[in-house]
Amino acid sequence: MKNGIYIYGVIKTSASQEFGEIGIGGAQVLTIGFKDLAAVVSHSPFMVYDSLAKEKTIKDLVTHQFVIEKVMEGFTIIPVKFGTMLESEDEVRKFLDKGFFFLRNTLQQMEGKIELDVVANWKLPQAAASLCHRSRLIKKKQAEIAALGDKATLEDKIALGKLVEKALNFKKVRFSKLISQTLKKEAVDFCPHDTASENMVFNAAFLIERQNEEFFNKALNLLDQKLENTLNFRLVGPLPSYSFATVVIKKIGSREVEEAKKTLCLNGEITAKKVSEAYRRLAQEFHPDKQGGRDPLCFNLINASYKVLRNFVEKGFIHVDIYRWEEQR
Numbered sequence: 636m637k638n639g640i641y642i643y644g645v646i647k648t649s650a651s652q653e654f655g656e657i658g659i660g661g662a663q664v665l666t667i668g669f670k671d672l673a674a675v676v677s678h679s680p681f682m683v684y685d686s687l688a689k690e691k692t693i694k695d696l697v698t699h700q701f702v703i704e705k706v707m708e709g710f711t712i713i714p715v716k717f718g719t720m721l722e723s724e725d726e727v728r729k730f731l732d733k734g735f736f737f738l739r740n741t742l743q744q745m746e747g748k749i750e751l752d753v754v755a756n757w758k759l760p761q762a763a764a765s766l767c768h769r770s771r772l773i774k775k776k777q778a779e780i781a782a783l784g785d786k787a788t789l790e791d792k793i794a795l796g797k798l799v800e801k802a803l804n805f806k807k808v809r810f811s812k813l814i815s816q817t818l819k820k821e822a823v824d825f826c827p828h829d830t831a832s833e834n835m836v837f838n839a840a841f842l843i844e845r846q847n848e849e850f851f852n853k854a855l856n857l858l859d860q861k862l863e864n865t866l867n868f869r870l871v872g873p874l875p876s877y878s879f880a881t882v883v884i885k886k887i888g889s890r891e892v893e894e895a896k897k898t899l900c901l902n903g904e905i906t907a908k909k910v911s912e913a914y915r916r917l918a919q920e921f922h923p924d925k926q927g928g929r930d931p932l933c934f935n936l937i938n939a940s941y942k943v944l945r946n947f948v949e950k951g952f953i954h955v956d957i958y959r960w961e962e963q964r
Contacts, residue, residue, distance in 0.1 A: 639681030639720040640667070640727055643702045644875070645882060646710040647742050648673050654706060659698050664706075667724050669731035672738055674715075675706050676727060684718030692718075707875050711746050713738065713957070714875050715882040726953070730884055734955030741880050741957055748823060749845050749873035753855065755814060755837035755866045810866065811837045817858055821851040826878040826960050836866060840878035840960065848873065878960040885954040887947050895940035895947075905944060914941040 641659055646652075649671045654664040658677030666673035684692055699717050706712050721727050731738070814837045819825050824842035831838065843851050852870070859868050896905065899913040917937045946954070 637681050637722075638678060639722050640676050640724065641679045642715045642719045642721065642727065642730075642884070643675045643677075643699060644706060644712040644714045645731070645738050645742065646673055646675060646706065646712050647671055647739070648710065654702070657698075657702055657705060659695050664702055667727045667731075669728045670735065672731050672735065672742075674727050674731060675702070675712065677702075679720070681720055681722065682718075703875050707873075711742055711748075712875050713741055713745060713880050713882050714877055715884065719882075719884050721884070721886070730953050730955060733953050734882075737955060737957065738882070745876050745880055747845050748842055748876065749848065750840050750842055750876050750878055751848070751851060751870060751872035752828075752840045752874065752878075753814070753818065753837065754835065754869045754871070755810065756834045756869070757836050757866050758834065807836050810862070814858060815839060818851065818854055821847055821854050824879055828878070828960065842876065842879050845873070880957050880959070883956050883958055885946075885956070887943060887953075891943055892947050895943040898936055898940040899944065901944075905947075907945070910941065910944045914938075 641662075643658075643664070646666070648666065649668065651668065652666045652673065652675075654675070656663050658664040659679050660677075662677035662679055664675060664677045667676055668674075684695070687695075696717055703712055703714050721730060815825065815827070818841055822841040822843045826840040826842070828838040828840065830836065841851065855868060855870060859866075896902070899910065899917060901909060901913055914937065918934070918941075
């Protein structure tokens with residue numbers, strides 16, 4: 636198996652740094668620099684994480700997060716998406732060169748800031764019971780069903796269930812709005828996350844100034860006291876800017892480009908105009924709707940090759956972008 640370079644994140648430093656043997660597989664974590672930026676990396680056998688066993692993926696994800704949070708103790712770090720590997724130190728420097736201004740500006744924006752993740756849960760049976768006790772509509776429907784006794788139909792019970800569900804959703808929205816509006820006052824930015832279960836009422840990340848962490852915690856404690864016996868809060872952090880700025884490196888292989896050029900019958904250097912013209916010509920010829928019933932697989936290959944070459948012309952072999960969490964859902 637060939638070796639590669641695993642990338643954890645990007646920091647601002649012009650001096651080489653070593654963080655110890657804390658990387659994936661116990662590898663030494665160090666930096667590869669370009670100007671005043673550096674990628675935090677470790678050397679590792681080259682792996683494609685989409686094809687690895689679940690146990691290996693989870694283990695390496697934990698290590699990935701541990702390294703980033705360890706580096707965060709001394710530096711502002713922009714995390715790189717889990718599982719990102721490049722083939723050589725030269726390729727790492729090309730990545731830093733390609734995204735230099737973008738990465739440096741993002742680091743500047745994140746300087747002195749931390750992410751805090753807030754989750755709020757309720758116990759669904761107790762929450763439903765409380766609503767049933769307080770809601771006049773629900774109590775009325777319950778009384779109707781009780782009066783009917785054995786004559787109560789399935790439709791009656793479904794109607795009651797829908798009333799309870801509607802009331803719970805309304806209550807959840809009200810709680811979520813209260814929490815977000817209260818905590819956003821102490822934050823620079825806010826990123827909502829999906830709630831992972833019926834018991835989860837609120838799930839979001841807050842970007843705050845590190846110096847305001849105590850004020851944020853006080854605001855959360857006051858909320859907890861206000862909603863005592865209703866919601867249970869969990870705070871995770873401080874964290875790097877996982878939800879607000881994660882680096883994504885998209886790489887197009889040279890073999891992939893050559894295969895795409897071959898499919899579109901192109902030679903030598905290519906331009907956007909040449910790619911578009913070749914695609915239009917072949918798409919018209921091989922479209923499945925053409926008389927004679929062209930092979931749709933052939934058309935799909937032409938379409939995929941066009942996308943590869945269009946991306947290559949616009950962005951080169953390596954493209955660097957920064958994503959917020961909700962943009963990747």
